[in-house]
Amino acid sequence: MPSLSAHARGLPRSGIREIMDLAWAMDGPVIGLHVGEPSFATPAHVIEGARRAMAEGQTRYVSNAGIPELRTALAGKVARVNGLDVEPSQVIVTNGGMEALFVSLASLLAEGDEVLLPDPGWPGFDNAVRVLRGSAVNYALEPERGFLPDVAELERLVTPRTRALLVNFPSNPLGAMLPAGLAQELVRFADAHDLWLISDECYDQITFGAEHVSPARFDTEGRVLSCFSFSKTYAMTGMRVGYVVAPPAAAGPLATMQEPVIACVNAPAQHAALAALEGPQDIVEEMRDAYRSRRDAAAAQLDAAGFSYLFPEGAFYLWIDVSPVCGGDVKAWALELLRAHGVALAPGTAFGPRGEGWARVSLATATDDLLEGLDRIARSGVPA
Numbered sequence: 001m002p003s004l005s006a007h008a009r010g011l012p013r014s015g016i017r018e019i020m021d022l023a024w025a026m027d028g029p030v031i032g033l034h035v036g037e038p039s040f041a042t043p044a045h046v047i048e049g050a051r052r053a054m055a056e057g058q059t060r061y062v063s064n065a066g067i068p069e070l071r072t073a074l075a076g077k078v079a080r081v082n083g084l085d086v087e088p089s090q091v092i093v094t095n096g097g098m099e100a101l102f103v104s105l106a107s108l109l110a111e112g113d114e115v116l117l118p119d120p121g122w123p124g125f126d127n128a129v130r131v132l133r134g135s136a137v138n139y140a141l142e143p144e145r146g147f148l149p150d151v152a153e154l155e156r157l158v159t160p161r162t163r164a165l166l167v168n169f170p171s172n173p174l175g176a177m178l179p180a181g182l183a184q185e186l187v188r189f190a191d192a193h194d195l196w197l198i199s200d201e202c203y204d205q206i207t208f209g210a211e212h213v214s215p216a217r218f219d220t221e222g223r224v225l226s227c228f229s230f231s232k233t234y235a236m237t238g239m240r241v242g243y244v245v246a247p248p249a250a251a252g253p254l255a256t257m258q259e260p261v262i263a264c265v266n267a268p269a270q271h272a273a274l275a276a277l278e279g280p281q282d283i284v285e286e287m288r289d290a291y292r293s294r295r296d297a298a299a300a301q302l303d304a305a306g307f308s309y310l311f312p313e314g315a316f317y318l319w320i321d322v323s324p325v326c327g328g329d330v331k332a333w334a335l336e337l338l339r340a341h342g343v344a345l346a347p348g349t350a351f352g353p354r355g356e357g358w359a360r361v362s363l364a365t366a367t368d369d370l371l372e373g374l375d376r377i378a379r380s381g382v383p384a
């Protein structure tokens, strides 16, 4: 076989996927606290939207940017939920939130360009920048600052090669939310250095009280690309529908960028997404309430066991300080926890070097499994 590019060979595997593969390969049952996969079934009317579309023959290529009725409905959604006043032509339907991020990055990066990424942050960011031959520069999200970006640090990290700042709130893995004042400051920082601001808002509708703030609300210069997803809000991860909301001049090139990658998003899945938007929204609240109850039950259990953690205000993850038990190597500890106690969780280092000593537990897991998994962690005393 001819060799693959060094670039392709050097792409690291996500640390979450590594645990996932091992969990699948285990003989006995495993309590899976590692993946962000909602435990709820995809709502029936969403499935019906796709089924009807297929039955009606909506199985052909559609526009690169998405079907017009979905783009119109999404312009309504971002007005209602995110406070953004945009034309349907500014909405590009993508193959999940991941491809929303990918086409955003692909549209602005040249080889060697730098992107400021959160550490800890979702591993997909770093991998997308690598695939595009950009250069990831980590900024710190630290407990002392409430796990929020420090503009003074960003000022120190910015160079003439910096093209974009990427932010993700509500945050995976942290569950932190972005205060409005800081959102405004970050947009001003991007203005001052003529950067793009890519805002990953895949969990925008999974919040537990605090209001989610879209940075694009403060964008007066057309430099914010807001990336959203249907995956988590409507428990439809496998349908693969997301979207970017872009400034008017960027929307066309972003849609064209999809042509060589996916051409267009699967048409029946777009009709499923439309059904999700047009159907009852109380299911979104029901799932959110369930995540909130799980958070509270899990927090009580962690308190009783003496663990410190970040109390999440959004998304569906718990970021737990396991430094007292992990012996300085959280990945080795997580592997041992899986092998000896049948509990899979994501080691903090899967999210960047600042994740050492931390672990992420998903609240998307059904309550009984979640509490049993936390109980085993507390009782395991791993390493002994």
Ligand code: PLP
Pocket (backbone or CB within 6 Å): 036, 095, 096, 097, 098, 099, 122, 124, 168, 172, 200, 202, 228, 229, 230, 231, 232, 237, 241, 242
């Ligand atoms: N962004 C973040 C922060 C995520 O956690 C995920 C999925 O876990 C994604 C993007 C991609 O989601 P999807 O492609 O399923 O919409």
